[in-house]
Amino acid sequence: MSGSFADTPQIESKNAPVISLQNQGKIQGIFDRNLVIFKGVPYASPPVQSFRWLPPQPVQKWQGIKETTRFAPICSQKATSWDTDPALKNTSEDCLYLNIWAPKAFFDHPQDQHLYPVMVWIHGGAFVSGGSSLEIYNPSALAQQGIVVVSFNYRLGRFGFFAHPALKQESEEDQWANYGLMDQIAALKWVKNNIISFGGDSNNVTVFGESAGGASIISLMTITDAKGLFDKAIIQSGTGHSKAFPLTPQNQAEAIGINFAQKHHILSSGVDALQELRSLPTDYIIDDLNIQNLQPNLFAGLIIDQTLLTQSLEEAYVKGDFYPVPLLIGDTDGDGLLLSKTSLADLAKDLHTTTEAINHIYNPDNKKSESSIIHQLIADTQILEPTRLLAHQVASKNKPVYRYRFSYIADAARSYSSFGATHASEIPYIFDNLSKAYRSVSNQDHAMAKAIMMSWVNFAKNGNPSVQGFPIFLPINQAPEQLLHFGMDGIKFEKDPFKNRLDFIESIFTKKNSKNKQDIPVNKNLPKYPTR
Template sequence: MRRFHAMLISAALATSAITHPAMAQTEVETHGGRVAGITEGAVLAFKGIPFAQPPVGDLRWRAPQPVDRWPGVRAADRYGPDCMQIPYKADAAPLGVKPAEDCLYLNVWKPAASAAKPRPVMVWIYGGGFVNGGSSPPVYAGTKFAEADVVFVSFNYRLGRFGFFAHPALTQEAAGAPSGNYAILDQIAALQWVRDNIAAFGGDPDNVTIFGESAGGASVHALMTTPLARGLFHKAIVLSGGGRDLMGPLQSAADAEATGSEFARTKGVEGSDGAALAALRALPADSVMSGLNLMSLFGAKDFTPLFADGQIVQKSVDDAYAAGDGAAVPIVIGANDADGFFFGGGIDAAYAPLAPVRAAAEKVYDPEGKQDAAHIGVAVSADLTFLEPARHVAKIIAGRGQPVFTYRFGYVPEYLRSKLPGALHASELPFVFDTVEVRHGAATTDRDRAAARIVHDYWVNFAKTGVPSSAAGGAWARYGPAADNIMIFDAAGARERADPIRPRLDFVEGVANAAKAASKP
């Protein structure tokens, strides 16, 4: 734990100066030194602020270390590098800068005008399968959140084998301190930075909402259920973050070490002593990546994200919530109606090994025998990967008396409705960020813009009050397992109703619970 304690910088530093609407304060004092942001209309943006030392050289595969204080004023006018990766060409949120191993930077957007009291804070965690993604994509800009009177923060965390790597030599070096799931340690370090510095930007360190999508949503679950992040946030939003071993069964630390050792051998590194570790740290970054990205992720046998290291990640998401390990904070959980489109699959792939289950699945997904195989495949994949796992976790949390709100996003931009089966994975993000025109350009319609404003409003008001709301949308009540109520976002607007696909999710729940019970010794 000493590496985490080292992140708590004790120097007494000045907080932000008083700001005035007519003359925005573009310099802010942080624990690392003074930074100068840039004015973007009614918003101030501070980009590329280091929240930890560069994780390179001897700091590769170590917990993030405190920054060295810099002299003078550091320009915070451009993004720092996103973390090392092989960019995915079809990414819905393409990077805005070149990736590098030196990547632990964050960004802050705040209203330029002063406020009578600290503003709520929202902290974004990007997705990308833990192998791609970053904070620089224009679709993730925090401008609209700041215009809505929120202080918005985004940050980078290590990816691929830089972010998740176990090896006997690393375990020995850590000497009992948390290690292996370095990406989650980066996220915790960024939240510690928010706790210690956000007041200087006018934010309220006692009103912090974390939200993330896909791997970012899985990260929110990890932060919700690890004691190392307790007290660093007060609300959470999980977008398409799974809930039932999204990336496969949770590996043990021993399994992850074996995987790491096998990877080391492919690079000509044997043994588990200091010399082996030095050789691994000397590998070029491209050699560590070894072709890993979203296109190769699902066939990778030598990469283990989110394994049970015993301290950072202790058990599977649903087991952790069931054991009462989850942070007792309000949470929004949901996914997209065609979320599984990217991941493929169908009835045969999912259920053919069990003939009776396969027959039952067909009755649930195609009761009248009229659906085409592609449509069924999208539904099955979405249900198994995202929709039922989201409901599964929501049931557990609601059963503990905790405020939880569930949603399903199904809005498709008007120009794409004849081409797509529904809202694909990550397609909700331009609506959440109210950057729909950044993503869809001149094809964006007034209805698209209105849909974005509604979704954005719900997220902002949840951060402000703990209850999602929008003046242009319907009321959104807490989830109740008996009612199985869910907020639906689609072309008809935003309205809460009993889940229209409950029979499908009940079927998946039964199969998943039976499989989990059968796997226990």
Template sequence: MPIRTLLRVAVIAFASAPLLAAPPASPNPVVSIESGTIQGTLENHLLAFKGIPYAAPPIGDLRWRPPQPAPRWTGTRPATSFGHDCMQLPAPSEAAPAGTTSPSEDCLVLNVWTPANAAHKHLPVMVWIYGGGFVNGSTSTPIYNGASFARDGVVFVSFNYRLGRFGFFAHPALSRAAGSEPLGNYGYMDQIDALRWVQRNIAAFGGDPRNVTIFGESAGGSSVQMLLASPASDGLFQKAIIQSGGGRDSAHPRHVLEADTKPGDPPSGESLGLTFAKSKGITGDDATTLARLRALPADVLVGGNNILTRRVDPSLNATFPGPMVDGHIVVETSEAAYRAAHQKKIPLIIGANDNDLAYYTGDTVDALLAPFGAAREQARAVYDPDHTNDVHTVGLRVAADRAEIEPARFVARLLTQQDQPVYLFRFSYVAASMRSEWPGATHASEVPYVFETLKARYPSTITPHDESIANLTHAYWVNFAKTGNPNGDHLPHWPLFTPSPDQIFNITDQGAILEPDPFKARLDLTEQSH
């Protein structure tokens, strides 16, 4: 067997002729769902329905409550434009910035793209979960347009979920009032509720509720990991894709309740909620306290939750817990679930980018290599082989490996040992226009290739080779959604992951390459340091 197997890039055309050859659909497509009748739009043989409420607006007394049923309506409701993004401080430098629609607490809506005349087709369904550090993100950004999936015979769904302190918040006053309701992870509750909506309604759009693939990137990938492990999501999907979603516990898990914490654990969600409330002059833990918290203006709650300001000033995390172990939705961390084989045993794609999430702390190479302990000098040899002592370059490599690349390999190895079908990937392709700026594929840069929305990311600089890589990447994702296997005619073969030999399926400038993992030495040291 050759040391390096180079597989050619192929641009494939899906066998969607029966869908495209169907008689033209009505210019005013109408669908009936559980809440009422909606009217979408028709364009290029595809139907789009936007801004569909899947739950009641989480405002007033519904702030920090599990999602409640969407109100019904009479007549035909327009579904021709996106609903509000969930409340956040947009971060324009994000790879898929929010801000297309104005943010609001009234944001629990979803969108559906489907082929025209798809009713009764029983098509595969893909459900997208956006990233953004659980404080940013939306479905309205053009990069997340689902038209290419619908074009290729998939019913595509995207939904908004609550972010920041609206989506992840705990306080003793909430705990006292909740009764048996789950606490803390309201954004996760939204995700599960949206998936339940899909089960109840997607057949009206031509989708098969028994063939649902969830996929997400960054915080969305972490969400997919949570959903794999959560008993609350049982039966809601049959396949999953994790893009740069981590997979290891970086610290002891934070718990919602003060009583759940042990010495050495991070502060509980409740304790952070108390700190936030006190900063706004609110004390106590009774019904009056809760009413005062729910009466706080949205702009007050969102303060400090911009993903960029939190990176610059980590002290802002002292009042924002993020996802927590709550005992209902999250009963254990993803890593703990995988080690105990508690996750759903379904086909999985998992991977990361070669220059992935690269936020590091440390102003010297020695500080960056400190986590490697006694293997510090070995780490120096693989992370700085040319002895540049370049803090930035070494920091990027160490951070990417620890946060995303090694955890993806770890999850793939562990689940493969449990006979779960896993396809591991690395995305290393850099758009031609960015090669002078990026040393590799940055965090989230694979997303417009998966979605075939390069024009939204690089409006005037796309090359034919860029487009061919988008065709290739998108095809793998679509094939996986249809069959649980990413392979198809004219595509370079992507084998199931096996831990030995250490090979990686790498999407590069040369196409899709199955090769010995060039990061093996780095990842082995990172694995030892966890």
């Protein structure tokens, strides 16, 4: 397509290595110290025009050598008021590209045939925002530890998650709706087929993602097409099976799609409607959708499409309908994000409990403010209790599962962090990119970043996140109530200090007398907290 990122000019060979990709063509990256970096590598054809709302299509082969030295645009979206990363100004529907950071040693000594573990990052953003090229996600420090790191874009918002009766008519065999998940699977298949050319071990692939990225991994573990595409997983504040984030049934998603079409004066539901929808300008599809404006009547999010997702994630994990892998999973002590004001009384009503019961657990000495209790309740309801539950469900399949908690607050943020380590605050530590998040960084901050990054690296390398010089990290089948705590007073392997709180939330979410846990009704009145 003329003028699209897919038309990146071809170049003659330079000093950087040239890689031949399966069924695509040749690419050439760039040296960066002891790494070789490839940016903007296509893993699917641009999903534009007649390809909008289709599964990812194969890349068209090219002749010559494609220069892959700059990031592709991230997928179309509207930035929020707090988003300042320059990458968010470069968006397009033509966005299905990935990036690779590989140790240069592989290319210097190809005869050694030493393959490196692979880590694949899935970004968060409530399935409406984010991208692989944000500065905070630069994985150079991870790759420096002998890891091949891959990041990729996937379709977001209504481009990535959309249902309409006209789409059902177009596909006779499948009900397509979760295009963003299809993109993720396509990217992982690309990694499986091509990563050996970059020195990566296709039999040692670890996916890691935060928030919606973690929810994606939770979803992928239930999808047959994703089975075998990754060998280990790291889920950071994932929310995919939480009762606060129920999936949307197909019929409801189609009704939402009809609402959106009618807003843009598309009234029919046949082939003509689909042609009109695909003809809408990009900005009309975005339509101000973002984390600050999730438009529940116009955007469905993850959909039970009966093709990829055949049931709720809650039900899938209760029934054991998932493909378990070794897992590192955790949260932050101040997780959750509340964008609308609420009261403790309202939360108690939504949770079918009382303020007295909540205060008994969360404020036994009557010293906490209501806002502090609300934030703790949100964190536990949205992420912490579902994380604990998921950890034990995966461990029940005889896979090693390690649980962590992050409560460290950077020196520069301590004056304004009233409710603990906020949602997503662990990310710059894992990528060791603290200077991208804070104006000043202390030695203690740097030490914490090195420790948590090496824990992730060791898990990717050998399945054990223990780091020399720190407490031994045991899986929960050996220490069911313990976790590795990255906290203000150091790193400790200890009993979960929030156990009583999470037991309380579990008791609310579980019908004690239910014969089948999967019959627990979803409380759709729970406050919606977007993920980052």
